[in-house]
Amino acid sequence: MLLRYGSKTRYQYEKSLVRLKAWLQREHPGSLSGGEVVPPLDPAICKGFLAYECVKRGPDGAELDPQQFKSYSAVNGCKSAIKFMYKQANLRVSEELDALLAAEMSTYGVLVKDIGTHSFRKGVASELSLEDQKPLTCGSEPGGP
Numbered sequence: 001m002l003l004r005y006g007s008k009t010r011y012q013y014e015k016s017l018v019r020l021k022a023w024l025q026r027e028h029p030g031s032l033s034g035g036e037v038v039p040p041l042d043p044a045i046c047k048g049f050l051a052y053e054c055v056k057r058g059p060d061g062a063e064l065d066p067q068q069f070k071s072y073s074a075v076n077g078c079k080s081a082i083k084f085m086y087k088q089a090n091l092r093v094s095e096e097l098d099a100l101l102a103a104e105m106s107t108y109g110v111l112v113k114d115i116g117t118h119s120f121r122k123g124v125a126s127e128l129s130l131e132d133q134k135p136l137t138c139g140s141e142p143g144g145p
Contacts, residue, residue: 005084016053016081023049039089043097046082050104053078075108 005013017037024031028045031037054075056068079101086093093101 012077013081013084016078017085019053020049020078020081020085023052027052037085039086039091040094040097041082043094043100046097047100047104049082050075050078050101050108054108072105072108076105079105 021032021037024037024045027048031041031045054069056064056070058064082101083093
């Protein structure tokens with residue numbers, strides 16, 4: 001089924017789903033059928049994948065040192081890719097999974113606003129916000145990093 005997504009959006013979703021497949025092979029191999037991701041996935045598995053995707057990693061998959069977090073937009077793209085996978089399979093996202101994904105992203109949005117975005121490390125962002133006496137905001141909003 002061909003869905004109405006731009007080529008760049010489709011490309012980003014497919015890249016996210018490749019990372020999901022690799023993560024499932026390592027962490028939950030029973031979730032694959034014939035080496036492919038087959039929805040529906042357990043909501044706890046999707047939550048685990050989003051938690052994994054929140055942290056920037058090197059080419060070997062290890063967390064960067066010091067730990068750095070991905071932007072809200074990057075992680076939200078992974079959430080959208082999971083929903084895209086369900087649509088491609090002509091499946092409806094369960095209410096439980098939809099609520100969990102929404103809750104995870106609202107929580108992550110608070111985290112990102114607290115620590116800053118992109119390459120800010122948690123400690124550096126906290127020190128900057130204390131020194132400047134003004135809250136850090138995401139992206140290119142006024143007063144942002």
